[in-house]
Amino acid sequence: xxxxxxxxxxxxxxxxxxxxxxxxxxxxxxxxxxxxxxxxxxxxxxxxxxxxxxxxxxxxxxxxxxxxxxxxxxxxxxxxxxxxxxxxxxxxxxxxxxxxxxxxxxxxxxxxxxxxxxxxxxxxxxxxxxxxxxxxxxx
Numbered sequence: 735x736x737x738x739x740x741x742x743x744x745x746x747x748x749x750x751x752x753x754x755x756x757x758x759x760x761x762x763x764x765x766x767x768x769x770x771x772x773x774x775x776x777x778x779x780x781x782x783x784x785x786x787x788x789x790x791x792x793x794x795x796x797x798x799x800x801x802x803x804x805x806x807x808x809x810x811x812x813x814x815x816x817x818x819x820x821x822x823x824x825x826x827x828x829x830x831x832x833x834x835x836x837x838x839x840x841x842x843x844x845x846x847x848x849x850x851x852x853x854x855x856x857x858x859x860x861x862x863x864x865x866x867x868x869x870x871x872x873x
Contacts, residue, residue, distance in 0.1 A: 738867050741773035741859050743852035746808045747785050749776040753815035753842045755798050759830040760837040765822050773813045775852045793829040812847035845870045
C-alpha cells in the first residue's frame with residue numbers, strides 16, 4: 735500500500751465538500767506537478783460565508799446537502815480524508831472550478847479525524863499521522 739506523506743490544508747466546509755459532497759476541483763492561485771494520493775487537512779479557520787455564496791450562485795445549489803448550521807460540527811485542525819490528485823488544469827467544465835488553477839481530485843476516502851497542524855501549500859505529514867492514515871485505510 736502506498737504511504738501517504740503529503741497533505742493539503744483546506745478550510746471547512748470546503749474540505750468536507752471534497753470528501754463528502756463530490757467536490758472534484760480544488761481551486762488554487764498556484765499550479766502543481768504533484769500527482770498521487772494526498773491527505774486533505776481541514777484547517778482551523780472556516781470559510782462558510784464564501785462556501786455558501788459559491789454554492790448558492792451556481793449549479794451546485796441542489797447537489798450540496800450540507801446545511802449552514804452543520805458547519806460548526808465539522809472537524810478542524812485535522813486530516814479528514816484522502817483523495818487522488820490526478821491533474822492540474824487551467825479550465826474545467828466542473829461547477830466547482832473557479833481557477834486560475836484547479837487540482838483535479840478523484841476517489842475521496844473519509845477518515846476518522848486525525849489531529850494535526852496544517853501548513854501552506856502541500857506539506858509533509860508527521861510520522862504518527864502517516865501511520866494512522868495507513869491503519870485506517872487498511873482496516
